[in-house]
Amino acid sequence: LAKLLNQKLASSMPISSPYTSIFKRIRILDSTAFQLPDSFSFVYPGAGGCSHTAGVKIQLEYDLLSGQFLHIHTGPGKQHDR
Template identity: 55%
Template sequence: MAKAKALKNISNMKNSMKQIIKEILKIISKEEVEKIARAVGFIQRQGKIQAWDFLYLCAFSGLDVSKNTLVAMSANLNGNMATEVSTQAIHERLNDKAVAFLMEVFTRLLNSVALTDSKISTIWDTHFDRIRIVDSTAFQVPRIYKKEYEGSGGSSQPAGVKIQLEYELKTGRFMHIHVGP
């Protein structure tokens, strides 16, 4: 009984991931992902791991790349993407260029989604020319990202990420999006 429920949950998760990937492909194509990978130096020549496969592995496979084994990652790529790749090849891809690649892809996705119109009418529309909402959030990341995402120091974590957003309520547009240390 428990095994059947687990298989159903896995099936539902795979269907959800397929739907998410389909929606992402409406915003950014596999070809664009490959171009980004080349632009940041993540892909320099034709190899076994394509940029799209790596993006899938890190973002959509359901694996925690920081905790799962290379064997699990290799098996996941083979089973779900039909990409046969060695654990060594994956290990070699987990580097600063991979971080730059993922950051650029998600920044573009965020900008594409966030910069669409979503005007919210309010009673204040007639009283103000602009209504700007500015907000931010911050979270800690592992110490190995200290060079890219320096923390605030003191007793806090040495590495942290801050996301800042500025939204214009009357036009329904995000005016500013920044991801940084």
């Protein structure tokens, strides 16, 4: 999953901004989690909410000025943010 995300996000574009002369980086870090069909529980065990046994968490770190993703992490839905 992480490899697929890297491939899809590799074509990101930098922004044109007046902040580029002030800041070297503007980093944005966020994560999301969602449920998967129970058949994925052996790879992505969930947190157990709503009686689902499978879930995935994706955490991304993005540099707004360069348009590049600095960090992509995928893991089980029951894993806490890092």
